[in-house]
Amino acid sequence: MAHALEPQAKTLAEAGGSEPYGVIADLDPRMRIAITCLFAVVTVALSSIPSLLTALSVSIGLLLMSRLPIRRTLKRMAMMDSFIIFMLVLLPFSMHGDTMFTLFGFAASWQGFWKAIEIALTANAVILALMVLVGSMEPVTLGHALHKLRCPEVLVHLLMFTIRYIEVLREEYLRLCGAMKVRGFRPGTNWHTYRSFGYLVGMMLIRAIERSERILDAMKCRGFSGRLLLLQEFNLTRRDYWFATMMCAICVSLLILDFQ
Amino acid sequence: MHIVDGALSNPVVIGGAIAAAGGIAMGLRSLDLDRIPTAGVLSASFFVASLIHVPIGPSSVHLILNGLAGLLLGWAAFPALFVGLLLQAVFFGFGGLTVLGINTLNIALPAVLTWMIFGRLIARGSAIQGAIWGGIGGAFSIAATTAFVAISLAMSGDAFLPAAKLVFFAHIPVMGIEAMLTGFAVMLARKVKPELFKKAVLT
Numbered sequence: 525m526a527h528a529l530e531p532q533a534k535t536l537a538e539a540g541g542s543e544p545y546g547v548i549a550d551l552d553p554r555m556r557i558a559i560t561c562l563f564a565v566v567t568v569a570l571s572s573i574p575s576l577l578t579a580l581s582v583s584i585g586l587l588l589m590s591r592l593p594i595r596r597t598l599k600r601m602a603m604m605d606s607f608i609i610f611m612l613v614l615l616p617f618s619m620h621g622d623t624m625f626t627l628f629g630f631a632a633s634w635q636g637f638w639k640a641i642e643i644a645l646t647a648n649a650v651i652l653a654l655m656v657l658v659g660s661m662e663p664v665t666l667g668h669a670l671h672k673l674r675c676p677e678v679l680v681h682l683l684m685f686t687i688r689y690i691e692v693l694r695e696e697y698l699r700l701c702g703a704m705k706v707r708g709f710r711p712g713t714n715w716h717t718y719r720s721f722g723y724l725v726g727m728m729l730i731r732a733i734e735r736s737e738r739i740l741d742a743m744k745c746r747g748f749s750g751r752l753l754l755l756q757e758f759n760l761t762r763r764d765y766w767f768a769t770m771m772c773a774i775c776v777s778l779l780i781l782d783f784q
Numbered sequence: 785m786h787i788v789d790g791a792l793s794n795p796v797v798i799g800g801a802i803a804a805a806g807g808i809a810m811g812l813r814s815l816d817l818d819r820i821p822t823a824g825v826l827s828a829s830f831f832v833a834s835l836i837h838v839p840i841g842p843s844s845v846h847l848i849l850n851g852l853a854g855l856l857l858g859w860a861a862f863p864a865l866f867v868g869l870l871l872q873a874v875f876f877g878f879g880g881l882t883v884l885g886i887n888t889l890n891i892a893l894p895a896v897l898t899w900m901i902f903g904r905l906i907a908r909g910s911a912i913q914g915a916i917w918g919g920i921g922g923a924f925s926i927a928a929t930t931a932f933v934a935i936s937l938a939m940s941g942d943a944f945l946p947a948a949k950l951v952f953f954a955h956i957p958v959m960g961i962e963a964m965l966t967g968f969a970v971m972l973a974r975k976v977k978p979e980l981f982k983k984a985v986l987t
Contacts, residue, residue, distance in 0.1 A: 564881040568789055568797075600877045607878070608788050611947040619943040636943060646790025651877050659874045666874065678812045678820065679863055685824020686831065686867045693825070693832045711839045718961065721838055722968020725849065728829055729856065729969065730977050736825040740818065751817070 546591035548660060552764045553669035556657045559771045564650045566775040573638065575782040576645040582774055583652035590656050601652050608647065615640040663687040668756040680754070693732060700724055786872075787887055787933065789880035793940040800886025800936065804866065807892055811862035819860075826856055827864035831871065838961055845958050851925030852966050854895030855903060855918070855981070861895040862888065886936055894928035906970050907981040914981070915971035922966025923959045930955040 548556070567579045587597060616624065619636030626632070658666065664687065671680040704720065711717045740748075792800075815823055830853050837844040854861045866888045872878040879887055902921035906914040934948035973980050 561881065564789065568882050604786075604788065604877050604879075607786060608791075610950065611791070611944070614947050614950065615943060618946040639943065643788070643790045647788035647880060650789040650881055651873070651879075654874060654881050655877050659877070663871070663875065676809075676812055678815055678817070679808065679867070681817075681820050682815070682824050682827060682863055683867050683870070685821060686827045686864075686871065689825050689828035690831055690871075693829045694835075697832050697836070713839055717839065718964040719968050721836070722965040723972045725833055725836070725847070725852070725965055726969035726972030726976075728833065729826070729852070730973060730980070732825045732829040733822060733856075733977075733980070736822040739821045739825065743821070 546589050547763075547767075548586065548590035548657065550763065551767055552758050552760050553661055553665050554672050554758055555760065555764045555768055556661070557666075557669055557673060559768060560654055560657045562775055563653050563771065566778055567646055567649050567653075570646070570778060570782045571642065572782050573641065573645070575778050576642060576649065578781060579778055580645050580649040580652070582778075583649045583656065586653060586656045590660055592656060592660055597652070597655060600655065601648055604647065604651055605644065608644070612640040612644055615643075665756065668754050669758065671754050672758060689732075689735075692735075693728065696731060697724075697728060700727060786869075786879035787883050787890075787936065789882050791940065791944075792883060792886065792936060796936050796939050797882055797886055800883070800889045802885070804862070804885040804888040804892070807859070807862035807889065807896070808866055811857075811859040811864070814859045815863070823857060823860045823864055826853070827867050830864065831868045834868070838965070840957055840961060845961060847965065848891070848926060848929065848958075848962065849922075849966065850891050850895040850929060851898040851902075851922040851962065852918075852969060854892075854897070854899040854925060855906060855921065855970070857895070858899050858903070859896060861899070862892040865892045865895065890929055890932040890936065893932065894925040897928060898922075898925040903981075906974075911971050911974040914974045915967040918970030919963040919967030923963035926955060926959045926962045930959075 563579075563582075567576070570576050570579060587594060616632035616634075616636035617627075617630045619633050619639060621633035621635030623631045624634050624637055661669070664684065667680050667684045667687065670683065671677065701724075704724070709720060711721075830849055833847055833849050836847050838847060850861070850865065853865060857864055866884070869879060869884060869887055869891070873881060873884060898921045901924070902917050905917040906921065908914070930952045934952050937944040937948040937951070970981075
């Protein structure tokens with residue numbers, strides 16, 4: 525699915541190669557999702573720098589345990605940082621407090637600086653834990669696990685369809701792009717480009733709708749009665765309980781560290 | 785335009801999550817099981833479309849197309865866009881986990897508003913008229929999204945006001961591009977598959 529992001533990119537689950545995953549991959553997906561949510565809520569509730577640093581190191585520890593490709597995972601995390609960097613740079617200047625330094629007559633405050641650091645640490649800790657614990661699953665497993673966690677059935681089906689068709693539609697998009705290229709299309713900042721891209725998007729959507737009609741016909745032909753069966757079974761083992769207990773203990777100690 | 789974890793205050797995050805859950809529930813109710821394939825395939829195609837980069841001057845912007853998503857999906861835009869955001873957060877690391885609700889609200893509510901305001905207008909008159917209304921709808925949904933993002937930042941503290949304003953002004957060119965692309969996409973759809981908006985695929 526991550527081909528969509530960049531050529532040859534893989535989801536973290538596919539990227540590990542032949543090496544079997546570390547400790548994380550053997551854990552029950554449902555438990556991984558639940559623990560990630562708990563960890564995210566606790567981390568967002570933290571407000572002191574030491575406790576946030578600890579939270580981030582817990583995420584990095586999970587990354588090491590998971591034996592995911594470290595550089596690629598961290599690079600993906602850094603991609604998110606590039607989105608928020610402007611907001612973080614602005615914060616010291618827009619928050620009032622003790623002056624740290626002055627730039628072109630604008631005073632940067634320590635309070636704003638620490639607030640920016642706090643946000644950056646929280647965001648990175650949560651997203652890294654999310655990618656390591658949940659993002660390392662097969663996308664389809666994620667759907668099954670969410671179903672077992674009592675997510676609405678229709679929402680899970682929608683998720684499964686989306687996962688299934690992202691790759692198909694991306695190929696269609698590339699085919700249309702190729703067709704434009706052989707006809708000499710080169711994108712630029714002009715009316716022609718925007719019109720062509722608009723037609724491209726329109727064509728993609730029309731084809732998608734026609735495809736979905738064919739899919740529904742094919743499903744009905746095979747006896748689709750409005751229910752999809754999700755067959756994957758999960759079971760909690762002793763290791764899952766150990767991991768869950770450890771993570772809960774970590775969350776509690778993070779909160780204690782924060783209150784001190 | 786993703787907001788990350790830790791930036792917003794708790795009331796905003798919780799309020800956003802509750803409102804998004806309501807929107808998703810509305811959307812799911814409008815999806816009987818016959819329509820799931822259509823919604824799923826459209827949700828996937830908006831996911832792919834959001835990866836298209838369109839050149840603008842020396843740089844490029846990626847598309848959001850939530851207006852078009854609303855026009856085609858109606859209330860179902862809520863679950864469809866939520867699924868997209870969930871997949872982006874989990875597998876690509878864009879956005880965050882606790883802010884999924886508010887991010888969904890900021891993108892999907894403008895989509896639904898666009899559908900309510902412009903849904904009938906784009907199906908009327910000639911293809912050109914439909915395209916113009918579609919273009920206005922596309923610009924409106926981006927304007928509303930940036931305004932919602934700015935409001936959620938501003939409600940979390942005055943310190944975010946400059947960032948909120950920056951978000952809004954930085955997206956003015958994006959509005960123009962989305963308007964043109966949505967307009968042309970609507971025009972093509974009106975010509976190639978005229979019954980598309982008449983049926984209003986998923987109402």
